[in-house]
Amino acid sequence: MEIGRVVGTVVSTVKSSGLNSFKLLVVTPLSVAEELTAANGPSSYVAIDLVGVGEGEVVLVTKGSAARVSDATVPTDAAIVAVVDSVQIGTQNAYSKT
Amino acid sequence: MEIGRVVGTVVSTVKSSGLNSFKLLVVTPLSVAEELTAANGPSSYVAIDLVGVGEGEVVLVTKGSAARVSDATVPTDAAIVAVVDSVQIGTQNAYSKT
Amino acid sequence: MEIGRVVGTVVSTVKSSGLNSFKLLVVTPLSVAEELTAANGPSSYVAIDLVGVGEGEVVLVTKGSAARVSDATVPTDAAIVAVVDSVQIGTQNAYSKT
Amino acid sequence: MEIGRVVGTVVSTVKSSGLNSFKLLVVTPLSVAEELTAANGPSSYVAIDLVGVGEGEVVLVTKGSAARVSDATVPTDAAIVAVVDSVQIGTQNAYSKT
Amino acid sequence: MEIGRVVGTVVSTVKSSGLNSFKLLVVTPLSVAEELTAANGPSSYVAIDLVGVGEGEVVLVTKGSAARVSDATVPTDAAIVAVVDSVQIGTQNAYSKT
Numbered sequence: 001m002e003i004g005r006v007v008g009t010v011v012s013t014v015k016s017s018g019l020n021s022f023k024l025l026v027v028t029p030l031s032v033a034e035e036l037t038a039a040n041g042p043s044s045y046v047a048i049d050l051v052g053v054g055e056g057e058v059v060l061v062t063k064g065s066a067a068r069v070s071d072a073t074v075p076t077d078a079a080i081v082a083v084v085d086s087v088q089i090g091t092q093n094a095y096s097k098t
Numbered sequence: 099m100e101i102g103r104v105v106g107t108v109v110s111t112v113k114s115s116g117l118n119s120f121k122l123l124v125v126t127p128l129s130v131a132e133e134l135t136a137a138n139g140p141s142s143y144v145a146i147d148l149v150g151v152g153e154g155e156v157v158l159v160t161k162g163s164a165a166r167v168s169d170a171t172v173p174t175d176a177a178i179v180a181v182v183d184s185v186q187i188g189t190q191n192a193y194s195k196t
Numbered sequence: 197m198e199i200g201r202v203v204g205t206v207v208s209t210v211k212s213s214g215l216n217s218f219k220l221l222v223v224t225p226l227s228v229a230e231e232l233t234a235a236n237g238p239s240s241y242v243a244i245d246l247v248g249v250g251e252g253e254v255v256l257v258t259k260g261s262a263a264r265v266s267d268a269t270v271p272t273d274a275a276i277v278a279v280v281d282s283v284q285i286g287t288q289n290a291y292s293k294t
Numbered sequence: 295m296e297i298g299r300v301v302g303t304v305v306s307t308v309k310s311s312g313l314n315s316f317k318l319l320v321v322t323p324l325s326v327a328e329e330l331t332a333a334n335g336p337s338s339y340v341a342i343d344l345v346g347v348g349e350g351e352v353v354l355v356t357k358g359s360a361a362r363v364s365d366a367t368v369p370t371d372a373a374i375v376a377v378v379d380s381v382q383i384g385t386q387n388a389y390s391k392t
Numbered sequence: 393m394e395i396g397r398v399v400g401t402v403v404s405t406v407k408s409s410g411l412n413s414f415k416l417l418v419v420t421p422l423s424v425a426e427e428l429t430a431a432n433g434p435s436s437y438v439a440i441d442l443v444g445v446g447e448g449e450v451v452l453v454t455k456g457s458a459a460r461v462s463d464a465t466v467p468t469d470a471a472i473v474a475v476v477d478s479v480q481i482g483t484q485n486a487y488s489k490t
Contacts, residue, residue: 106290108256108282109284110281111281112247114247114277114278117277124283142228143198166262171265172262173258173263173277174197
C-alpha cells in the first residue's frame with residue numbers, strides 16, 4: 001500500500017453506477033523517510049474512500065484490482081483502506097496524527 | 099483512478115470480439131495540482147468508454163483488470179468510468195466543466 | 197490499452213503449456229501525439245497474438261491479467277487485442293493503416 | 295517479487311476490517327547486484343506481513359492482487375511472503391542473513 | 393511478457409507455504425533492440441520458475457497476478473514461463489540460444 005495525503009475531492013454526475021455510493025478523493029503520494037514528504041515523481045490520483053477520511057489526513061491506499069475488495073463490481077483501481085495514526089521508521093517517529 | 103482528457107479516437111476492424119461494442123478513445127493523463135495540466139512523463143493510451151464521453155472532456159480512467167468490471171470477458175486494461183464535473187484541491191477550484 | 201508496433205518474434209520450445217497455441221510477438225510501444233512515434237522510455241516486450249497480425253502492424257495491446265481474457269489459464273501479461281486502422285487526434289489524422 | 299528491507303511500522307486504528315489481523319510494515323526496495331543496496335528510484339511502501347518478520351530483515355514482497363492470496367477479502371496490494379536467507383548472483387554471495 | 397536473464401538464486405526458509413515447491417530465481421530485465429542488452433532503468437527481481445531453467449538463460453517472465461496461473465494460491469507476482477530460443481527483430485537475429 002502507498003502512503004498518501006488526501007488533498008481534494010472530485011465531483012462527477014455522469015459515472016459508472018458502481019461508483020455511486022463512494023466519495024471520490026484526490027490523493028497525493030508521500031515519500032516515507034525520516035519524515036513524510038511530498039513524493040517527487042508520481043502524480044496525484046483519485047481513490048474511493050472505504051473508511052471515512054477527511055481532507056489533509058494521511059492514509060493508506062491500495063492500488064489495482066485489490067481496491068475492489070468491498071465489492072467486485074466497483075470499477076476502481078485505488079481505494080483508501082486506512083487512516084494512518086503513526087509511522088515509525090527504526091527508532092524515529094516519522095509521523096504522528098495530531 | 100487517473101484523471102485524463104479525451105483527445106482522440108481509434109478505429110479498428112480486426113479486433114478481439116470482446117471489444118466490439120465499445121468506443122476506443124485516446125486519453126492523455128493530466129496532472130492534478132492547483133489546476134489540471136498535461137502530465138509530462140506518461141504517454142497517451144487507449145481506453146474503452148463506459149459512460150458516453152465527448153472529445154475534450156475530462157474523465158476518470160480505471161486501469162488494470164478493474165477496467166473489465168462491466169464484463170469480465172472484455173480484454174481491456176483501461177476504461178473511462180466517469181466524466182469529471184469539478185476538482186477541488188483544498189479551498190481551490192482546480193477544474194470545473196463549463 | 198497501449199498502442200504499439202509489432203517488430204519481431206520470439207521462438208521458444210520449453211515453455212508453459214498454456215502458451216503453446218499462441219504466436220509470441222515483440223512489440224515496441226508508440227507515443228501518440230500528432231503522429232505515432234517510438235516511445236522513449238519503455239522497453240519492448242513480448243505479447244501473445246489474439247487477432248492475427250503481421251510484422252510492422254500497429255496494434256492495441258492489453259497488459260496485466262486482462263490479457264488472459266481468452267482463457268484464464270494462459271500465463272501471459274500482454275496480449276495483442278486489435279489491429280489499428282486509424283488514430284484521430286482532435287481534427288488531425290495521427291495514423292492510417294495503408 | 296521484489297527484494298526489500300523492513301524499515302518500520304504503521305499504526306492505524308480506523309481501517310478496512312480486512313486489514314485487522316495483519317501487521318503493517320514499511321518496506322524499502324533494494325537493488326540486487328553484486329550486493330543488495332538501497333534502490334534509488336522507487337519510494338518505500340506499506341505491506342502486510344504474512345510470515346512474521348522483524349525490523350531490518352530482508353524480505354520478498356509480492357505486489358498487486360497476488361498479495362491477497364491468503365484471503366481474497368484482504369484489501370492490500372503488497373504482502374511480505376518470505377524472509378530471505380541468502381541471495382546468490384552468479385558465483386557471488388550478494389547477501390547472507392547473519 | 394518481459395525478456396530477462398536468470399542471474400541468481402534466492403534461498404528462503406521462512407516463507408509463505410504457497411512458495412514451497414518453487415525455485416526462486418533472480419532475473420535481470422533485458423532491452424530488446426538489434427540485440428539483447430541489460431536494461432538501464434528497472435531493477436532485478438525474483439520470479440518463480442515454472443519451466444526449469446538454468447543460470448544465464450534468457451527467459452520470458454510474466455508479471456502480476458497472471459504469474460499465479462499454475463495455482464491461484466501461489467503468492468507470486470512474477471513467473472518464468474518460457475526459455476527463449478531465439479528473438480528475431482525484423483530481418484535481424486537479435487538473439488539465439490547457443
